[in-house]
Amino acid sequence: MSLLAQLTAAIGDGSIEVVDLTAPLSEDTPILKLPEPFGNTEHFSLREISRYDDRGPAWYWNDIVTGEHTGTHFDAPVHWITGRDGDDVSQVAPRRLIAPAVVLDVADRVAADPDFLLGIDDVLDWTKANGPLPEGGWLLYRTGWDARSGEQDAFLNADESGASHTPGISAECARWLAEETPILGLGVETVGTDAGGAPALDPPFPCHSFLLGAGKYGLTQLRNLDRLPARGAAVIASPLPIVGGSGSPARVLALVER
Template identity: 30%
Template sequence: MSLWQDLEKLKACTWVELSHPLNNQSPYWGGIPDGSVELCRTVFDYDEEMLSCRIHTYKFPGQFGTHVDFPCHFTPDHLSSQAFGGKQMAMPLVVIDLTSKIAANGPDTAIEVEDILAWEAEHGRIPQGAFVALRTDWYKRWPDNDALNNFDEEGGEHCPGWSIPALEFLYEQRGIAMNGHETFDTDASYLAVEADDLAAERWVLDHGHLQVEVMCNLDKVPATGAIIFVMWPRIEDATGMPVRAVAVFEE
């Protein structure tokens, strides 16, 4: 059976970019050493003898820009990049909007199970195998690193994010395939401070799941009905890798 007609239907849909553009000034996690990013370094140029072409090299951390984290990111001997193939790169997309709760309670806000149940009461049960993205509109702070971290006067971070009970519910009760968010970290900042650890991120990865961080444009995607494609380079033993993520949906 040919899928060509299905492809033509997809091409006629709306496509939304969910990945940030990257350059040598793009922000990244402060613990990564300086000098870890060098994009588009020319190693062969148009005026070289015999063959006129330009070749670049690219140096970047795996956790750079919009990126996927593999389970081995936090724990040795857990699954790395080669354990996941093409079938893991296409999923139904669910977008849970947390912006009203953040507006009411401030940036130190976490999504809880009751927020998910309220979302389901309006939109229906989250399907098994879904990618669940947490919309906070935090992406609008890109590429201002200080704004993304939302530092206070003492250098503490104040960012919204996930709670462990919410993630446990989604993976164990709804059987989702992947979660994503717009911030640098999975955890709501205040929960990370209380735990003295990125405990929510550790839970996701230690249970063999994947997540995508530093997403964008989730406000341009419907709550249900879209498909997300998350593509990364096929580099073995990677703990993380920048991704090209796009959403496709019918208006």
């Protein structure tokens, strides 16, 4: 039996489980809110074209309104100024959309401190217990924040001044992940790859700045990371190949041996 036949057979009999890491995309999907004078994206919405009526008696379809970075989505290098000469989302090589993944879980620490920032020592401690970060693979950062994804205010967790309090990664760790590790990219459960307090870090938004500047990728607003092992899963990330696009909503799946 060929390798592909073995794979499809294993998926069919359940010995490989397909876990959906994608949040449903609807008008209730939380979106990032930047302060003035910065521009903001729109909420996702459907605009009906026809629904079995005079506009189209036998079919139902819609136009969609959304931003590239709404819901579960893929960040391409060109999304950030440090990666401005890098790939847009249509130029990402297809083979790089299927990769091994590891899960670093700090949900217990985030429950006690929503502003928790992952440090280099935290990652090194994880590798001592679980092995090295995957060559050409994803680091999936589990914080438990997906439990909030059904409600905009809880998800952004902003205080009275408008400052968001969500977990992320320290500037030093972001630089190290970008420059010193073999990962392909970073996946998170929050609205973006950076912490809510990232505007105050040096540089601001360090995950975007360092990882995209290094030609690596981001996946955001993931869910069900608690259903993945610490290592051993494979991730399939499927953004739309938008020509000139800085990113795209994506269906993200994980394959897990059971």
